[in-house]
Amino acid sequence: MSGHYTVAFTATAVTVLVCAAALADDVNTIVQNGRAFRPTEITINHGATLNFNNQDEFIHQIYVDTPGFNYDSAEQNPGQVFHIAFPSAGTFPVKCHIHPKMLLTVHVK
Numbered sequence: 001m002s003g004h005y006t007v008a009f010t011a012t013a014v015t016v017l018v019c020a021a022a023l024a025d026d027v028n029t030i031v032q033n034g035r036a037f038r039p040t041e042i043t044i045n046h047g048a049t050l051n052f053n054n055q056d057e058f059i060h061q062i063y064v065d066t067p068g069f070n071y072d073s074a075e076q077n078p079g080q081v082f083h084i085a086f087p088s089a090g091t092f093p094v095k096c097h098i099h100p101k102m103l104l105t106v107h108v109k
């Protein structure tokens, strides 16, 4: 009987691993480091989440100002991560209020 329980447990563990992998595929990370977005251009699926991870030692402020989508993160402290979902397909410039030279181009397909 104990053999049956072992098989059932293994099947459940595999299912959980597959789900975790599927979720990870739809989360993309942008790092802010050295007053720059890294990478500076990214393509994501519609509905995917874009994480912004401030790895600088100072504050950033992420914003998007387009006809189809407006977003303003307010102040983002060092080490803080923001999660942004883009509402529609298109190309969106993402900038920083504090560092005007910072530019990220997000393509949502």
Ligand SMILES: [Cu+2]
Pocket: 035, 059, 060, 061, 096, 097, 098, 099, 102
């Ligand atoms: Cu900045």
